[in-house]
Amino acid sequence: MKDLMGKAIWEYYHQENPRDLQTETSISELDELPVAYLFRDFEEMNEIEQKALELSHGKVLDIGAGAGSHSLYLQNEKKLDVTALDISPKSIEVCKLRGIKKAVAENMLQFSGETFDTILLLMNGTGIFQSLQAIDIYLKKLHSLLNENGQILIDSTDILYMFDRDEDGGVYIPAEGYYGELDYIIHYKGESEVPIKWLYLDFNTLKNAAENNGFKIEKLLKVEDAYLARMKKLIKE
Template structure:
């Protein structure tokens, strides 16, 4: 792993000629991602992120923490004990430099040790599930990390709108699997990361998988095609 996302975060923090990240998926063109966006404060976050942070309580695990903006808000503004978790070594180093007291570089499937009151997965949190075929593995892992009365706050987007429609409103979607399974590629300063599997989930599909893995689920808010869901143990 070249850790290009981490390199961009590192460069921005150290004022070392940062450039915009570029991202693309198997169904979308190149898109600019300004690296400063990853350092935004609460006011710069979208409604879904803000709601998730407002609902967070107790011992909190922030999965896919990136530059640590969500963790920082919870630690500094809400005085919560937060663990920032990411597979990017450079990102976790910047989390520490920004003042996050507990930052861990590890894959969520390898992470263990305690249970949490709140588990956060934001900025299309279902992405880390990779594919529908692996969603049970991840949900079982999350179940094991959650206190009996704890909550998982996770967001995603139903990307059905990205596919072409016929005159009758029917949607042309791929026949070889679920339409939310994408390849996601990051580019930075002329380098390209190998594609990773990334999963966008419609709410009904997430609901079905969550209930099959011992969770109750409710949709907290919806914003256009995106939503925030709360999972709790049955």
């Protein structure tokens, strides 16, 4: 991994001739992602992010923290004990420089030793699961990181709307696999990251997977095709 996301975040923070990121997926065209967007404050965040941050409590793990904007708000404004976790070393360096007290560069599957009251997976948090085939591995790991009465706040988008429809309203989707499994590619300053697997989930598919892995789940908010869900451990009778 070239850590192009981290490079862009680092250069933006240090004002070392930053440029916008470019992203594309296996079903979408090249799109601009302004790096400044990753440094937004609470007022600039969308409704789903704001709701998740408002509901966060206790000891928090922010998975896929990026430049650390969610963690900073929870640490500085809500005075919570927050750990920012991201696979990108340069992003985590910037998190620390921005004042986040606990910031760890590690894959969540290798992260251990602590449990949390709130786990955040935002900005299409289900993407980290990569594919339906791997989702059980990630959900089992999340289960192990969560305190008994804790919560996981996770968002995603049902991307069915991106596929063509026939005259009767039927949708043309791939014959094999799940339509939310995409290849995701990041470009920055003429360099391209190795494509990664990225998973968008409709709520019912996430619900089935969550319940199969010891969680109860509820949809908290829906904004167009995106939603915020909360998962909690099933209480054993």
